[in-house]
Amino acid sequence: MENELWSETRAMNNYEIIGGILRREFQKEQIKRLNLSYLSSGIDQWWDEGGSTLKSEVALAKLYTLIIETLKSEDLEIIQSVGCDNKKISAVFMEYIFNIPSKELAQLVHEAMSKIGGIIDIKYPYEEHKELFPKQNDSLASDWGKGLGIIRPHSDDLYEPRDINIMSLTVCKDTSKTPTWFWQIKDVIASITNEELGVLALAEANFYSGTNVEGLTLENKKPILRQDKVEGLGLRLDFRVDDSIGPRMRFEDENIKNIITKIREGFKTIKPLSANPSTGSVSILSNFKVLHGRSSLNPMMLYEGESSRILYRSKGIK
Numbered sequence: 001m002e003n004e005l006w007s008e009t010r011a012m013n014n015y016e017i018i019g020g021i022l023r024r025e026f027q028k029e030q031i032k033r034l035n036l037s038y039l040s041s042g043i044d045q046w047w048d049e050g051g052s053t054l055k056s057e058v059a060l061a062k063l064y065t066l067i068i069e070t071l072k073s074e075d076l077e078i079i080q081s082v083g084c085d086n087k088k089i090s091a092v093f094m095e096y097i098f099n100i101p102s103k104e105l106a107q108l109v110h111e112a113m114s115k116i117g118g119i120i121d122i123k124y125p126y127e128e129h130k131e132l133f134p135k136q137n138d139s140l141a142s143d144w145g146k147g148l149g150i151i152r153p154h155s156d157d158l159y160e161p162r163d164i165n166i167m168s169l170t171v172c173k174d175t176s177k178t179p180t181w182f183w184q185i186k187d188v189i190a191s192i193t194n195e196e197l198g199v200l201a202l203a204e205a206n207f208y209s210g211t212n213v214e215g216l217t218l219e220n221k222k223p224i225l226r227q228d229k230v231e232g233l234g235l236r237l238d239f240r241v242d243d244s245i246g247p248r249m250r251f252e253d254e255n256i257k258n259i260i261t262k263i264r265e266g267f268k269t270i271k272p273l274s275a276n277p278s279t280g281s282v283s284i285l286s287n288f289k290v291l292h293g294r295s296s297l298n299p300m301m302l303y304e305g306e307s308s309r310i311l312y313r314s315k316g317i318k
Contacts (some may be wrong), residue, residue: 015198022201022225023194025233026186029090029289031273032078037096039070040280044098047105056108064112071116079117083166083286083318085232090289091182093273098280103310106172107131110282110312114168117284122164122316126213129315132169133307134297142296143240143248144211145313153183153267153291154238154248156315158207159218164287165231167315171281175308176298180283181272183291185235191266196259201225201235206250210242217245226288234288239264287315 046066051059068076079094081087098109107130114121123129132145142149157164169180189197201224209218226234238249239260251257272293275283285292297309 013202015202016193016195017198018201019194019197019199022197022233023186023189026184026189026289028088029184029186030088031091031093031182031184031290032089034075034078034092034094035096036071036075036094038072039067039097040099042066042070043105043109044100047098047100047102051108052102052104056104060108060111063108064115067109067112068116076116079113079284082117082284083231083289085228085230090184091283091285093275094282094284095276095278096280097282101173101279103131103172106170106279106310107312109280110168110170110314113170113282113284114314117166117168118318119166119168119284119314120316120318121314122162124160124213126215129212129313132311132313133309141211141243143242145311147211148297149243150296151293152239152241153181153188153272153293154240155236155287155291157287158222158236158238158249159209159220161220163226164315164317165228165234166284166318167287167313168282168284169275169292170283170312171275171277171279172310172312173279173308174277174310177277178294178297178309179274179277180311181274181293181295182283182285183267183270183272183293185289185291187270188235188237188263188266188291190270191262192259196262200256200259203251203253203256205236207236207238208242208245208248208250210240210245210248231286231288234286236288237291239267239291240293 081089134148141147204223206221240248
């Protein structure tokens, strides 16, 4: 993408041309859906016939081999292409991989599929990100995977000094049938002009951690536009508003604030894409090409000390 025209227009701050180039690139991105039900009988049988008794490291190795040997080559190629600029696949939604709503099996499948997708998980000491479920003491919190409130469109971990560029989500069970929502960048920017897109892309924002980081608030200033030789172009965007600290993404320039207001208004007319909220669904997405979130959850989600919506998440680098 760093060709002569791009370099010259950026140097001249020709926002309209920059915005037009970016919009054309984002229009090429696509999301794939895969029905992987042909995996489920083998995985369920393996679990019932002894997989559940194995130590986690051995079980993961055996399950990974089972999946990789059963996956169709065309499906494997799509999974491994997420986030690659030359493939233009920004996310893949996979369904019916397993049927047993076991937390242990769900985490094993999650780790196996994340490995197949090339995800190297990054674990921060101040955040427990792997298992996502509403917690009873924080049940009303918004913009947090362990709360019941709405989660607005965002990319993950923009406040961290290091970028994560890919993430995965696996549904163990969800009797509430609340899907994770996804917004492609081309739809997010549909409500602003090319000039406004160029202005926004070349701006910088202050990004803040929220309820997910316990005991402290992290802050980092980063450009909205992200360029990578392998991934291509993406945008760093976070529309969450934390209950304690307020907006997770902040700008000082009033003109850019107005552009963000237009995008927020535009979300009202965008229908997000939905992943299947049933047991056995796995989604892999490029963190800077697709925003994600969900609606608020019913306060009756918690029962007998356990949530009726349990997901597993990995986030890191590819």
